[in-house]
Amino acid sequence: MSHYVSRLRSRPLGQHPGPPRLRLPGAGRRPRRVAMLSVHTSPLHQPGTGDAGGMNVYIVELARKLAAINIEVEIFTRATTATLPPAVELAPGVLVRHVDAGPYEGLAKEELPAQLCAFTHGVMQAWAGHRPGHYDLVHAHYWLSGHVGWLAAERWGVPLVHAMHTMAKVKNASLAAGDTPEPAARVIGETQIVRAADRLIANTAEEGDELVRHYDADPARVAVVHPGVNLDRFRPLGxxxxxxxxxxxxxxxxxxxxxxxxxxxxxxxxxxxxxxxxxxxxxxxxxxxxxxxxxxxxxxxxxxxxxxxxxxxxxxxxxxxxxxxxxxxxxxxxxxxxxxxxxxxxxxxxxxxxxxxxxxxxxxxxxxxxxxxxxxxxxxxxxxxxxxxxxxxxxxxxxxxxxxxxxxxxxxxxxxxxxxxxxxxxxxxxxxxxxxxxQSFGWDTAAAATGDVYAAALQERRRHLRSPHG
Missing domain, CATH: 3.40.50.2000 (Glycogen Phosphorylase B;)
Incomplete structure (x- = not known):
């Protein structure tokens, strides 16, 4: 099994033994199409500006590589200008959908929770235009997207996979001098998402430990998938x-x-x-x-x-x-x-x-x-x-x-x-x-491991539906 899906480091975690190795089905069916949610920052934005950073790179590169292994990706993000088209093809098999939710400009990330209902409405409108079963799975990034994903996954009857990227409790425990603590509403929101998600993707074993320790995550639902790097773009050149x-x-x-x-x-x-x-x-x-x-x-x-x-x-x-x-x-x-x-x-x-x-x-x-x-x-x-x-x-x-x-x-x-x-x-x-x-951090490996996490979530959902107690 790839080292990208691994046992989380063993150490005392109160009542939790630490997440075990996730047994992913080798022949499990991967989704045909994934609804990927990134409410607060668009994959089309320039990293290093505003709230665009590593998560933008992560979503773009992961989506491209998922499409390369025949998993279509539709990325829903908030429209930030009136001139944006409703949908933009980022790459073959990767579509970015712009959702109107709140004013286009001047809206800080801290103000976005008030726009989640509008964003969810836009996602549901896009879904309503398709045949039932259009999306096989929801993959949400960051806690704001997690709340939209929670509702969408329940409405569509599909699994929810969530990636925190950062966690309020972890950030608040190591604030820089003069920095602003993350609000209690975010802590509550993250706790709810952890309980609702079928799978949680952690970037490292340390992050997986933190999900269990700080948010009481079910260790069996935590998978470690290291992010990758675009080795065609980032390489030594003479x-x-x-x-x-x-x-x-x-x-x-x-x-x-x-x-x-x-x-x-x-x-x-x-x-x-x-x-x-x-x-x-x-x-x-x-x-x-x-x-x-x-x-x-x-x-x-x-x-x-x-x-x-x-x-x-x-x-x-x-x-x-x-x-x-x-x-x-x-x-x-x-x-x-x-x-x-x-x-x-x-x-x-x-x-x-x-x-x-x-x-x-x-x-x-x-x-x-x-x-x-x-x-x-x-x-x-x-x-x-x-x-x-x-x-x-x-x-x-x-x-x-x-x-x-x-x-x-x-x-x-x-x-x-x-x-x-x-x-x-x-x-x-x-x-x-x-x-x-x-060289060991290529996006091909990360995408394959993510596809395995998807397959595990789908298989568990099917097993749950077949169970007489489901």
Missing amino acids: PGATPVTLTGPGADASVAAGRAAARDRLGLPQDALIPLFAGRIQPLKAPDVLLRAVAVLLEQRPELRSRLVVPVVGGPSGSGLAKPEELQKLAALLGIADVVRFRPPVGQQQLADWYRAASVLVMPSYSESFGLVAIEAQACGTPVIAAEVGGLPVAVRDGVTGQLVPGHDPADYARALDRFVTDPALPARMGAAAARHA
Whole structure:
């Protein structure tokens, strides 16, 4: 069985022994068509803007690969402009349906619960236009979608598969200073969805444990499916966009040559130390920890200033929208504005080049259900310094493809960065190992494992319907 569907790590969980290995039927029937729900963020949105991030990438890539194994996907998302067509073909076998629910613009994620009835109505209208049995299964992403999915699955008589992506109780247990706690209504909503779902997909064993521990999830309904990475887009490229060798004695040199070529394309200095932050700019992602670490590093090594470039690629999101220029002000206050380069969110192809050009990606997040950015960077041949939280210990092999840092003390991150100063060969050496590590996280494997979860949910539903006590 694939390691993507695995036993959750064993440890004390009160009355729960921990979710067992999910026995998926090898010959179980997979669904023909899945209604996938993403209420608050569209798969068509640019990751790194607003609420668009790793979940957008997850839905797009998973849907494409599900369609490739003959599972059609229709993605329902909220319309955010009046000019959007009702339906857009994202890829063969993948349709994005725009649902009118509330004002098109200026609606914060926190205001969306009031629009769930309207969104559900739109989903039901689309369903009413089809023959009975059009959708075999509902796959909801994030708790807002989970509530729509709960009603839709019950109305259609099909299984509900739900992916949390993030959980309120987990986020509230590790808030950044000054960040806003998730509301009680979300906690209640997530608890209801956990009880209603036929299957819960967790990104990692740690997340599966948290579902059982915090939300009293039935361990038998939890399946672990690691997200993937688009290995065609995110990969090391040498001069002239040639493929880079990842094995043998020349692997390190090949990755180093690819880094030099990417720096040429982006106009970055060849001899610079480049620690990169890429993602949504909000307290949860802790870009301020990187800036403070850089200030500590420069205090210890002032001679480094002339060859240090710190790109911050992304846009304000979440609670960061309240103070969109807070990070720029912090850079000025710390006296490092001259080395920090703020860049708006970029498309996936250019993002891959930023990864390739960096000496190291820095992810000091307070909470990450998985950390797709970490896998993307490693797939491009770039090591990662990451907080030892959530799924990041799965994404990053500590000491091999990067370094995990307990806590969020800038001094600890400065020490981790200093290793890349004292050992100039470290980016290439760890980068080659990182690219090899990322090869095991392809979306093909993730989609196949997700299809098995679907099949298990369908088989259980059929068994329940056949039971005289059903």
